[in-house]
Amino acid sequence: MTEKGKVRTRFAPSPTGFLHIGGARTALFAWLYARHYHGQFILRIEDTDQQRSTEESTNAILDAMTWLGLDWDEGPFFQAQRVDMHREMVKKLIDEGKAYYCVCTPEELDEKRKRALAEGKKPKYDGTCRDKNLPKTTKAAVRFRCPHSGVTKVNDLIKGIITFNNEELDDLIIERRDGYPTYNFAVVVDDAEMEITHVIRGDDHVNNTPRQILLYEALGFKVPQFGHVSMIMGSDKTRLSKRHGATSVMAYKDMGYLPEAMVNYLVRLGWSYGDQEIFTLDELIAFFTLESVGKSAAIFNPEKLLWLNQYYIKESSSQRLVQEMIPFWQQSGVTTEDQDFLIHICDDVKSRAKTLVELAESSLFYFMDEVTYESDAADAFLKADMADHLSTVAERILSVQDYTKKGIETFLRSLAEEKGFKLKVIAQPLRVALTGKTVSPGIDEIMVTLGKERVIQRINRAIEYINTRT
């Protein structure tokens, strides 16, 4: 099933929370890399931490991946379902003398670590059980026997060659006393077994890489290529957290962001293609390589994401937008099924909204049976001297043959000319009559969308309003 020479990448999140912005970017890079080289992208859930993993998180991550359009060719695999194999591998290492049982208690180790740190020494495992050749017991964890000398080189696809002295590494635990493998062991076994060719993951794993390479070698596996993507940080250069705003990908969906905006934003965080800012998915797949991924950490900039979102809303077809708007309109209590009406509304509003939430908000007036006038707007424009003009519009609009943007504009302009004032003199009162606000799409657009009947209704109601007020 694995084609020879094919690129295989994976995304391996731990289900301990929602899909984070940073995780999403890593996933995107791994996905793009696989797609660019016509390879496979595998999804694996790293749920060996029985305490912190939840099914809810798994589902949330899957949903977010789907929303972003990051489809996977294999999986999702669950690491916890693979422990038998992990244990077998542990056994193999023990049999070969490459791993050993350790009965030091977590408390003891913690104590030693603290002491070493206080004395300014390296807090690494002191090797108490390394040569005791202890038998397997229920309280024994398994440690990997790490070489104490030599160097391990990581040829990172993004960062270049990184060299580690093996003496810096200590004998890490590969199987807990509860019988479950630890992360560093399970990733190696799984990545090897799944024939992952390129491990693309977060920067925070670079220091794990040499010991993982040693593990690959001890197990007799082929060492994959590594590519470590830098972290995403908040505006104060600390790790991105809730303090910097929403960090969950799906929170952005709920805030009215389009997935392509998120993808486009994320990909440009660390990756570039000349001066180009806007990319279709096909372009990304065609252009993406790890060579053009930068090494330095990036700061998450919500303004730019917002700009991209506005761009994609503006560029989206209104048909598509109507679909996307369904949940948002629903939240606002809009029930119309009139597709045509909804499409026209999107035509009018889409260049004026930065998010779908904003779009919903600014389109609300279209659906009202009775427009609610903002008090400042009414005070300024629904005044006695305007009633006449408004009723002229209401009367004459009936006979406008060319009821289009163009036709309405011509009609309004000639009316203004006839009465001897500028268009804006009638435009603003009309706007308030039709929308209740002083800010809206163009009145010609609104009138077309609303249709003659509703327009006349709203104008007459505004006239009534003026009359009852004076």
Added chain:
RNA sequence: GGUCCCAUCGUCUAGUGGUUAGGACGCUGGCCUCUCACGCCGGAAACAGGGGUUCAACUCCCCUUGGGACUACCA
């Protein structure tokens, strides 16, 4: 503390020894205009510091400084 990584406008970045250091977001001046957006034109804004290497450094090397990651029987 140790190990590792990083360093061009506020932010994302282009740059690969010789450029008026380019683009984008944001900010800002103007145009368009029925309001608001969109769009268009313009502006301010950067090579962290110090040593080398070189005829020539943003670009290569070293140091300093500053940031970040890891240092768990978490992933």
